Amino acid sequence: MEFLWVLYGVLLISAIVLVPRMLRGRGVRAVAAVDPARYGFVPREEIDIRLPGPDEELTQALTVTQRTQDWRAVAALLKGTPAEGELRWQRVQTLAGAAAVELAQSPGTGGAWLRTWRVEDAKDAGGAAVHAAFLVQRARREPAGSPDVRMILEEARTVADEAALLAPGDPVPYIVALAADGDFAAAWEKITARAPHHMGAHLTALARLPEDAARDFAERAASSAPEGSLLPALPLFEVFAHLPDVILVRSFYESEVVSRAIGGALYATEHASPSDSVLPVVRHLLAAFLLRAERFTEAVEQFRAVDGYAGAAPWAYDADPAASYTAHRAQALAGLEWDSVRGRAR
Template sequence: MEILWSLFGVLLIGAVVASVLRRRGATGIRLAQPGDPDAADPAAYGFARQEELDVRLPGPDDALLRALRAVQGGQDWRAAAALLAGTDKHGELRWQRVQAFAGAASLELAARPGEGGRWLRAWRAEAPKDAGAAAVHAEFLVQQAWRTSTVGTDEFRIILEEARAACEQAALLAPGDPVPHITRLAVARGLGESHEEFERL
């Protein structure tokens, strides 16, 4: 019984403290703005300032940024093809680059329907046996499904089924490359495939 009274007392004190904080207008933790006397300068600790961070990438990848600028600026896929061809298949960097190219094409298409992402369509048409193009296309379809349609709709399922076929083609073009299989896992998750299917992948 004493434990119950103790627990009741703690809850009562917590309610009183919460009420007082609410009345004072406490909003919790706030982010100090640059120049604010409470703001610590990240550069003083060896970090980049928030406004200097590029949150699109998990780390610096100047080669990818140059290729993205070339691809998006001139709508020429060759910079992307060259970068992926020179990227080791057995590292996370390849996956990050495939995601970045696919995301760029998807966002371009969203911004300019019918026009955006032409470079990816041209890449697939002009180099149908390019493993990098196949991997980017498969990931592009997955991103399109999640960005442009509602989960559970026919449109969502159709796009992901097309992505599944693209993953299989990409895997055939690049044996030993894990990227098509990683993308295939996203397809399986979106389609709600069985546990056995996940194990097979």
């Protein structure tokens, strides 16, 4: 279920040590080397591995903060980001992840802007939320079995409680508390009172549940989702989280369970608002499943919709997410051409 923690942050945030089973799956037959430029796709060296999709305001603010180590640019961005919707949650995770990566790269000094932010404006709700999420991500980066994990997560819950007091209507602190192994029922009650159909909250909850409970949870959420919600895609994330270690059946990705999950995700992408910030996250995973199901035309459509970005599962597991993304994109294009050749041969 670790892949869900990749979604909780943005790509480089978690310690990624295993390539997920989907990325170890069989490829498709290629009729020839495919030139992505011929299809209007972005070359590998231009792929942005930080985000699942575009957020220019966030990119600009974070660039300024990382260059100057002045927290005010990202603080201003969060102040202007409404609690409603998914965007605030995603931005909090991205900022927390950026600080976590900086700290990992420069132990003791990296991410200083976040520490300064908390010292200089301790009552800033955005700073508290980012700090709590940062602690969760730090805990997820710890080696398995580390005694520090429990202590870090306890601190994360404390800081999340502070953030909740500073912004009572914001669901994000409660989502962070849920991710920090806080009391599930209590956190979920607070979340649903504020944002009952929050996709990020549901993804976080999914990571806390055992397989059978996660499946039931995902199906209930999908079936009760309002029009325009991305929750009908939740079963696809549950399937991915619990892929078998070894897939012996060639037609696994065409099975009823997987096909139904793909169908729900397709429905969600077709009816969601184009501005929904979680839509690219769904499209990335959907592209991977469509590719494995050898539904190449549909896979290429999803790749086209997110092209230029690789900051999402499943590519985020790879040591080189851009290479993983572009390799799978090339497989989809090769499959599309192979289908075309077979069609002409009939």
